[in-house]
Amino acid sequence: MTITLSDAAAQHVSRFIAKRGRGIGVRLGVKTSGCSGMAYKLEFADVAEPEDVVFESHGLKVLVDPKSLPYLDGTELDYTKEGLNEGFKFKNPNVKDQCGCGESFNV
Amino acid sequence: MALLQISEPGESAAPHEHRLAIGIDLGTTNSLVATVRSGMAVVLNDELGRSLLPSVVRYGVDGAVEVGYDAQARQAADPRNTIVSVKRFMGRGIKDIEHVESMAYDFVEAEGMVKLRTAQGVKSPVEVSADILRALRERAELSLGGQITGAVITVPAYFDDAQRQATKDAARLAGINVLRLLNEPTAAAIAYGLDNAAEGIYAVYDLGGGTFDISILKLAKGVFQVLATGGDSALGGDDFDHRVFCWIIEQAKLAPLSHEDARLLQIRAREAKEYLTTHGEAPITARLSTGEFVDLKLTTAIFNEITHTLVHKTLGPTRKALRDAGLSPDEIAGVVMVGGATRMPQIQKAVEDFFGCEPLNNLDPDKVVALGAATQANLLAGNRAAGDDWLLLDVIPLSLGIETMGGLVEKIIPRNSTIPVARAQEFTTFKDGQTAMALHVVQGERELVSDCRSLARFELRGMPPMVAGAARIRVTFQVDADGLLSVTAREQTSGHEAHIEVKPSYGLSDDEIAAMLKDGYTHASDDAFRRALREVQVEAQRLVEAVQSALKEDSHLLSTLERAHIDACMARLQAVMIGDDRRAIDAAMDALSKGTAEFAARRMNQSVQRALAGKKVEEL
Numbered sequence: 001m002t003i004t005l006s007d008a009a010a011q012h013v014s015r016f017i018a019k020r021g022r023g024i025g026v027r028l029g030v031k032t033s034g035c036s037g038m039a040y041k042l043e044f045a046d047v048a049e050p051e052d053v054v055f056e057s058h059g060l061k062v063l064v065d066p067k068s069l070p071y072l073d074g075t076e077l078d079y080t081k082e083g084l085n086e087g088f089k090f091k092n093p094n095v096k097d098q099c100g101c102g103e104s105f106n107v
Numbered sequence: 108m109a110l111l112q113i114s115e116p117g118e119s120a121a122p123h124e125h126r127l128a129i130g131i132d133l134g135t136t137n138s139l140v141a142t143v144r145s146g147m148a149v150v151l152n153d154e155l156g157r158s159l160l161p162s163v164v165r166y167g168v169d170g171a172v173e174v175g176y177d178a179q180a181r182q183a184a185d186p187r188n189t190i191v192s193v194k195r196f197m198g199r200g201i202k203d204i205e206h207v208e209s210m211a212y213d214f215v216e217a218e219g220m221v222k223l224r225t226a227q228g229v230k231s232p233v234e235v236s237a238d239i240l241r242a243l244r245e246r247a248e249l250s251l252g253g254q255i256t257g258a259v260i261t262v263p264a265y266f267d268d269a270q271r272q273a274t275k276d277a278a279r280l281a282g283i284n285v286l287r288l289l290n291e292p293t294a295a296a297i298a299y300g301l302d303n304a305a306e307g308i309y310a311v312y313d314l315g316g317g318t319f320d321i322s323i324l325k326l327a328k329g330v331f332q333v334l335a336t337g338g339d340s341a342l343g344g345d346d347f348d349h350r351v352f353c354w355i356i357e358q359a360k361l362a363p364l365s366h367e368d369a370r371l372l373q374i375r376a377r378e379a380k381e382y383l384t385t386h387g388e389a390p391i392t393a394r395l396s397t398g399e400f401v402d403l404k405l406t407t408a409i410f411n412e413i414t415h416t417l418v419h420k421t422l423g424p425t426r427k428a429l430r431d432a433g434l435s436p437d438e439i440a441g442v443v444m445v446g447g448a449t450r451m452p453q454i455q456k457a458v459e460d461f462f463g464c465e466p467l468n469n470l471d472p473d474k475v476v477a478l479g480a481a482t483q484a485n486l487l488a489g490n491r492a493a494g495d496d497w498l499l500l501d502v503i504p505l506s507l508g509i510e511t512m513g514g515l516v517e518k519i520i521p522r523n524s525t526i527p528v529a530r531a532q533e534f535t536t537f538k539d540g541q542t543a544m545a546l547h548v549v550q551g552e553r554e555l556v557s558d559c560r561s562l563a564r565f566e567l568r569g570m571p572p573m574v575a576g577a578a579r580i581r582v583t584f585q586v587d588a589d590g591l592l593s594v595t596a597r598e599q600t601s602g603h604e605a606h607i608e609v610k611p612s613y614g615l616s617d618d619e620i621a622a623m624l625k626d627g628y629t630h631a632s633d634d635a636f637r638r639a640l641r642e643v644q645v646e647a648q649r650l651v652e653a654v655q656s657a658l659k660e661d662s663h664l665l666s667t668l669e670r671a672h673i674d675a676c677m678a679r680l681q682a683v684m685i686g687d688d689r690r691a692i693d694a695a696m697d698a699l700s701k702g703t704a705e706f707a708a709r710r711m712n713q714s715v716q717r718a719l720a721g722k723k724v725e726e727l
């Protein structure tokens with residue numbers, strides 16, 4: 001089981017946490033909703049829950065709850081620019097198809 | 108494909124439900140748009156990586172509307188259709204605008220706000236501002252990959268109702284949902300996180316391209332109050348350019364220049380000024396259309412010498428604002444630097460020397476206002492972090508009140524009240540049988556209506572006739588989160604109601620506001636005296652009218668001698684009540700009251716007897 005951050009994502013995550021002034025890492029997850037069934041969750045993490053699975057990538061903690069993990073295994077979180085827009089992107093090998101928006105997906 | 112941002116714990120939005128909020132600094136010279144991404148306020152750049160959008164709009168003969176750098180580039184070629192500094196026209200009549208004669212525009216005098224005739228028809232400043240705001244909204248939508256939920260737009264602290272309303276109207280026209288208008292200095296303070304800091308008093312020193320603003324803010328319980336504002340609406344970085352420009356002409360001994368050569372040297376002057384911010388000397392070279400070649404070196408020492416009067420000129424209004432707020436420089440906890448021109452080291456030094464503390468300058472001075480607006484927008488849109496459950500409020504800059512008898516102002520909402528706010532007060536009628544009441548809404552700190560600014564007049568009609576003093580009219584003032592006022596008057600027994608939204612057609616200039624504030628302080632004791640005088644005068648008038656109406660109805664209850672005595676007392680009162688001797692008026696009122704006491708008692712008896720006579724015994 002593995003979840004990683006790309007170089008760019010790691011850089012941005014540490015910058016955002018530094019700016020925010022607190023946080024132990026980022027939390028990745030999935031929740032059901034959206035136009036193709038499931039949606040990603042990307043949040044700052046202030047505390048680790050006892051059941052969390054914690055990965056280390058570029059010295060940063062990536063926290064995932066066990067229910068989300070099967071849907072995210074092998075995912076790399078990336079940070080990209082598309083035109084004027086910029087932000088994080090889930091590169092998830094489990095996804096069969098996703099809605100055009102990329103915010104929700106099916107496995 | 109949408110890109111994600113990091114949310115606060117538990118705050119991940121459902122897909123397609125991100126609340127995209129932006130902050131907009133709608134400046135005189137340049138405008139910007141910013142947002143909060145993954146908890147961090149950032150300015151949004153255009154395709155070429157530029158953050159500023161020059162606040163310039165060109166309405167071309169070909170029907171094209173250009174905004175920003177493109178419009179600015181054509182300004183010299185098409186001055187009449189290229190609108191710059193439109194912010195100076197917002198909510199203003201032609202009489203309010205300085206140097207109209209030297210402007211290239213074709214002004215149309217309209218009721219209320221001035222308008223401009225362009226190749227694409229007559230444009231109001233609201234429409235021109237809307238074109239700037241639309242360009243920023245489109246940039247934000249491209250950058251954030253979705254529809255904007257709402258925006259916080261900044262305005263100068265001294266903007267009055269008309270100017271704020273005009274700004275809001277422009278946003279609506281541009282398809283922007285305004286979450287709130289925010290004072291520029293307050294936004295700058297938020298960008299520095301001062302709202303999370305200890306309570307204290309801060310100065311915001313804003314030297315932009317063409318304007319200088321100084322604001323004194325007081326932070327108490329998470330709320331910023333504007334204690335004083337001041338500035339110079341014709342002082343900014345452009346003036347420094349001009350000094351350098353004059354120096355070039357003098358040094359190179361140039362003959363009168365063509366229009367193009369002058370433009371070129373102005374641009375070189377600005378470049379040299381900006382270069383000197385980080386270098387000890389700046390080369391200035393230019394080939395003119397006459398074939399002459401300019402090749403000069405401007406050193407920091409010379410630059411400081413030719414511009415030091417300008418630097419000094421900002422300290423006058425600064426001193427005055429402090430004085431208006433009743434403070435000395437050492438009572439200021441921190442100074443926030445805003446505006447591109449504050450990058451100049453001699454400005455930094457002058458401010459540091461004046462306040463005796465190092466100014467806050469680690470944020471980009473031409474971005475701080477937009478960054479603070481974005482932070483506020485993010486909160487208002489509901490994307491708040493845990494612990495961030497404060498909601499920043501603003502305050503009203505001048506007291507709001509209503510005219511009462513004798514031209515006095517009854518303040519209903521005092522200045523510096525946090526908004527939104529609603530306050531009500533009860534008034535009554537002055538005359539018997541009065542069925543209508545005129546309400547005059549005024550703004551200002553002085554006690555007399557004639558010294559304040561008139562905002563609106565309206566009437567409450569159709570009240571049931573009652574004796575003077577019996578009607579109860581509740582007047583409610585409501586100021587919404589953007590500082591806009593609505594007033595309702597309601598007669599309590601009949602429920603008759605009248606309502607007005609205050610949308611004044613003219614604004615006050617910042618100088619006028621500052622003058623009115625200062626006036627309010629310096630005339631406080633003077634005003635107290637005049638107020639007391641007016642009050643007795645009104646009282647006296649009321650007494651005279653009551654006696655006159657009683658005499659008209661019931662003079663048969665008096666002997667000739669008694670009547671003569673009352674007439675004499677009344678004449679005496681009428682003679683002194685127009686003067687300013689309060690004691691004499693009091694004495695004459697006393698005499699008249701005593702002189703009519705017996706008369707009043709007889710009238711009372713008479714009416715009781717009449718009442719008894721008219722009714723059957725059972726009813727009693």
Ligand SMILES: Nc1ncnc2c1ncn2[C@@H]1O[C@H](COP(=O)(O)OP(=O)(O)OP(=O)(O)O)[C@@H](O)[C@H]1O
Pocket residue numbers: 134135136137138314315316317318319343344345377380381382384445446447448449450451472473
């Ligand atoms: N590095 C620099 N050194 C000196 N001056 C600079 C520098 N960068 C920008 N400026 C000056 O800052 C001014 C523009 O400032 P800013 O963008 O804050 O103006 P603005 O807010 O649009 O104007 P205003 O406040 O008058 O509405 C220009 O005069 C510009 O030359």
Ligand SMILES: [Mg+2]
Pocket residue numbers: 134135313315316446
């Ligand atoms: Mg400015």
